[in-house]
Amino acid sequence: MTTSVIPGPIDPPARLLMGPGPISAYPSVLRAMSAPLVGQYDPFMTAAMAETQELYRQVWATRNEATVLVDGTSRAGIEAAITSLVRPGDRVLVPIFGRFGHLLAEIAERAMAEVHTIETEWGQVFTPSAVEEAIVRVQPTLLALVQGDTSTTMNQPLGEIGEICRRHGVLFYSDATASLGGNDFEADAWGLDAATAGLQKCLGGPSGSSPITLSDRAVEVITSRKKVEAGIREPGDPSAPDFVRSNYFDLGMILDYWGPRRLNHHTEATSMLYGARECARVLLLEGRQQVIDRHRLAGDAMLAGVQGLGLEVFGDISHKMTNVVAVYIPEGVPGDAARQAMLDDFGIEIGTSFGPLHGKVWRIGTMGYNARKDAVLTTLAALEAVLRRFGASVPVGGGVDAAADLYAGK
The missing domain is CATH 3.90.1150.10 (Aspartate Aminotransferase, domain 1)
Structure with missing residues (x-):
């Protein structure tokens, strides 16, 4: 029998993280994450969840009631949005100008969408006319577009895209993981139907929580799909096109959990909630x-x-x-x-x-x-x-x- 060596406590070296993310967190965010845990239905916990929702409405510049956190890294938010909005066979258009456009396309493919892409040279962005031409040609259900792609450092202008999508009856989703908080983002004014982010970039926190906001139009699509949870909800046919193939990333159930009924879905990541709340609070306190x-x-x-x-x-x-x-x-x-x-x-x-x-x-x-x-x-x-x-x-x-x-x- 071998004797194992027990390592000492975590003691990371001093680092100044000046890469494309993750970054050094605000000290107050780290302090918030060390606060004591409470039960997931404790009045303090549900109040903190409601406060976090309102804070992120201001961060996103939206009135969307459906503004919540997805527990997981920023990729969890991306997967939740695409998996819940896209039915098998739906056409999804992804303009790609860097690595993370390829990620959106892959996740849409895993959601069994019919994925169409357009690409531009790395270091460039798309004009609204190029996006509209592709929308007219492809006639997608969803346009999935990265705002800031750290692989190329480019910031895709979104201001005119929402109106184009609305005119052609297309849902508009943007991945704002690397841009939210440090670049202009106007969810309502720009006509976003869904947007997701992470804490580990401009929001100044650790990776592990993904803020998401959804328009009423997106919520209507999500809530029209079958919800299945063993022993709690009515079973459904997993092969049906309206069946969300992920339990964890089913936004219909996540919205029920964050909504007034507080229907159990998972146990909220309490420390990450504290951190996400503090990221938004610090941002709004500064302005x-x-x-x-x-x-x-x-x-x-x-x-x-x-x-x-x-x-x-x-x-x-x-x-x-x-x-x-x-x-x-x-x-x-x-x-x-x-x-x-x-x-x-x-x-x-x-x-x-x-x-x-x-x-x-x-x-x-x-x-x-x-x-x-x-x-x-x-x-x-x-x-x-x-x-x-x-x-x-x-x-x-x-x-x-x-x-x-x-x-x-x-």
Whole structure:
């Protein structure tokens, strides 16, 4: 019999997470998550759930009653939305301008949809006319479109898409995982029927809870589908086209759980609820537009800083997300080794990339708690030092000075 070694308590090293996410959480979010647990039907718990719903209505800029959390990472919210809105055989149109468009297409395929895609070059976005042309041609039930895709750092304009979808009778869903809280998002004004996000980007929390908002039109589709739960609801035919094939991600049952009847579906992830509530509370306390402006300022400063170091920025800067920038790795610099040096020597994490950009760019984020001046300047100073160590010729103080000048000018 072998003797196992019991590890010590969790004691993570100090890190400044300046990649495309996850990011360093707001300290108050971590404190909220350490609060004592209560029962799922305790009056405190149900009140906290109702408070969280109202907070996220303000974050999403919506009056949607159906604004809740899906327990799980941001991908859980995506899967819940698509699985619950799409019936087998429905046509789904996915415009793809980065990795996460491919994810939406895959999830729709798993929901047994007839998936149609259009693609544009990585680093670009779609024009409304290109989206409308595809809608007219495909005649989908659902348009699924990423807003901010961190794989390319591009922010897809959504302002005109909702009206196009409404005119053609198409449901409009957007994945705002990487963009909500740090970029403009107007769920009602833009005509969104469904939108999902995660906490681990601009909202400044840990991964593990997915805010979602649903229009009345989306709720009508969801609630018209069969709900089946062994021993509780009437059994149905799993092969029927209106049968949601996931129990956990059945939004009809999740809405019943969050609604006035509080019908049991799962045990709410209490600590994640506390964290999600605090993410929204902190954002609204600072001011929704003020937080977006802070992200824009930090993103502009980081952009100026990497350009001040002579690095080439990837993609169409006019459509760049506020909260992440991609730069080409200088010739002769080993990208992975340089990233590791940033982590080992400075405790700073920046991101690599994948797909056609694998090994070609670094992605540097400025989001949530880290969308602030000291984090931007510290990252740029460390990046300059590492670039020099690996033989790159960069202007002395070029990054820090450019970013500091931008901050001073604001």
